[in-house]
Amino acid sequence: MATSVSWNDIPDIALISIYSSLLDKDKLNVACTCKNWNRLFSTAKLWRHRRVVFDAKCSEETAEREIKFLNRFGHCLNRLTLNLGRPTFKSCLSISKSLECYLKRLCGCNDISIRELDLENLHMEQHWHFILSRGRVVTSLCKMIRRQKFLEAVYMAGARARLMDGCRILDALAKGRARNTIKSLYMEDFFETNMFPFRCPRYVNAMSKFLALEELHINYRYISAEILRNIANTLSRHFHNLSVVLEGDVRGIEIQPDAWMEFAEKCPLADVGAYLCTTILRGNDLRSAFVRGIPLNQLYLTSWARIDETEQRLSIFLRHLGNMYNTTLENFAMFFEHHEHIDADLLYMLRKCRQIKDLCIQARLSADTVVNIMTLQHQGKLSLRSINLTIPGLSSDDWHQIDQEKERLLTNVTDFAHIGPNEFGSSIGGSTITIDGVGPADEIPDGGDDGAIFNFQNIDVNVEISDDENDIFQPPALDHEDDDDFLM
Template identity: 55%
Template sequence: MAAPIEWSELPDIALIYIYYKVADQDRLSMALTCKNWHRLFSSALLWRHRRVVFNSDSAELTAEKEIQFLDKFGHCLNKLSINIGTPNFKTCMAISKAAETYVTRICGRNDIKLRELELESLHLEQNWRFVLSRNRLVTALCRMIRKQRRLQTIYMAGARMRMVDGCRVLEALVKGTNARTITNIYVEDFFETNVIPHRAQRYVSAISKFSSLQYIHINYKYLNGEVLRNFANKLGRKLESLSLILEGDIRGLEIPTDVWVEFAKQCPLAEVGMYLCTTILRGHDLRTPFVRGLPLNNVYLTSWSRADETEFRLAALLRHLGHLYNTSLESFAMFFEQHEHLDVELLFMLRRCRHLQDLSVLASISADTIIDIMNLQHQRLLALKSINLTISGLTDADWARIDAEKERLLATVGDFVYVGPSENDSSDSGSSTITLEDDGDAVHAVEAGDENIDAENAFAVQLNNIEIHIEDEDAIFGPLRNPYHDDDDNFLL
């Protein structure tokens, strides 16, 4: 047995990781422990990312503290996240002045070279009613952006800017070298709700000047034929992903088939994804933006309402997807809390889309549908690599039928390996997820998390490295992960 390692003998990377996990005051306390720990306190790795929050009650104090940080560690920064909170008519003046002071200090430093800039949900439409404060904030941000020369990722989702302010920010982004260095841009909900930006030539000109974009996250109604053609001509094979968010009334804003066909030819590596909330498009035909020629790879459907009256439209959409995108669709996700009678349409789409690799469904579907999906996968009529089904409303008899079908497949197929909870696992094991490990002949279920999950209502099977996970929605249900933005702060890993 190896001798225990003393704290003084920990490698630098381990200490830096511990530093990274604690607050600033705790980091300072650690630095006062010994010379070695004080040495690592100044490591550049420790200060790559900074998140600045201008709270309503302490905006000026925050600005002073963060300016002190810039003076000492500004040269280490790669990623900066700015959050201005939720100002009101009493605090927006103080917050805008504090943010302006902070940003001005960044502009005055030549050694701050940001790679990522994140403006966390500014919501200027909702929180900034006073023109003077809003203009001060936007002007300061534009000045800081123009100062940067190596930006690669810009996250401005949820900014909800006026047309003129949004164009100012975009023009600042494409000024100088940033137009050639920015590869990732998140501009969903960047403009006020009712703004159709592509009707203004100023916007079209600005958004078309990016020449190195690889990943674009943008609202569908921010695009038209001209913008999409400009993307295709400018980016070509550089573009890898175009994620489109559908919201509001898009009738009359449809991008024609010929534009999509031309885009697919010029950007053959680009994966196009559609993210659609059916609640927002209530009353409209969901098939409208899904035209022939669209190189659709990913579809994500969701709803906010438990009683969303969209069943008929959803059924028509699933059949529409199966007819038009049977050769291109690779990932499909559908998250609804209460929808009936979609089983036939879901199976129709799955049978048609032979290139589909990832399936995630949270909806009311029958046990027969689950069994059919398992059998289709077993018969190699589906090419799925991962299946995640979260279902509700099934009876004990339904679960028994599903389990019996699973056992039949296990008995008849040699390479169909069960990797779910064992027979001896307790249903009150206290785990939120079941991590699966195949240990030769023995298969174990590993517990993790703090919530409760009924092990009898969740199992996974695996066929040729294809994992199927099924769980009862009544046993575990939580907020869905935001598909639009993945903020990974663990830069040391």
């Protein structure tokens, strides 16, 4: 017989989880339900992250609302996301003034300890062509950043700032109070397209001032031998991850092997990850930036090119990787729609790079190549803990051949395995493996990060504002008895 459970018996942790999935307006409504739920409304965990969107329609109202939030829950805030929308000629002035007002109030709150700051896709190159408004935005950000004492992670990817504006923001980070606390810096596409900031002394000087940096996500054309040397000399005991995006022609700005060797020697804990789109490097040698001495640990390759645009380049590049990074490469991902025959070259690289632990490939391979990869793992010539092979174009006979071998050969893969025609399996000639009773591989989340820089929860802050400024983020006191029967 089912037993009734009082609403009062619901654990706080469950109620907090429910609160966390609600919009601000719904949180207020829930808080007005009963005294117990009203009590949990002020739980600090509910207000740790705030995403503030200054859009063209109601930027002033947004600033007013978010200032009230700071007054009520600012002491709980430790992760702030700022989004400036898509300003136009008519709205950029309003947005910049609203942001300035909000950040000024933020700077005046001594009990706020922001640990993560996300400047969400500012796209200043595209949207902020108006000098006065752009200058107001940059100045406001710099003033706020300088006052932060506890910043640990800053996300600035996609800002597309002009050189001087970007240097001002970096100066504020590197010379402000957070220079001793920032551990993670994400600045892919931080500057305008086709910009080479390492030629600017102010930029180089700012990048040398971080004293606690552990990981840096950056474009290849933002770094140089001098910047690597500064990192090695200043952060040798802290630095452990350099993630580099190659998004254009690097001929003439390649970092020489001796600089990488010095970096690897002075930062023994550092790993280098690289993201490379071969289409963008069309017509160029893919090997030019991948010189000897790079402690390359992760590599992500992708392309949307036609077959004639990558002819013979990919095969040569795979063999180059096998010869250069056979002792360091541990994670390899490759996503291609069209390419030349690479079966022999891929197997050559895998036989050389026996330290690879995570292998993810979407490409056209033969059934024999798939079986050979599994055989290398079975023979102990690879140390894979996860395999994800997405192989289109194979026949039913090919899949039958693979099915006969897979369970016998992949019994020592401890984490995740998927071998099939697409990432989620298929009813036509597909194959999905179950490992250690944890369920089908297509139900297991892949722990890899396919080039994604940010993973923020988007919280909608579009809350209706009442005429009384005191009732926002302040649920009314409840006079009734703590009796939940009225909820039934």
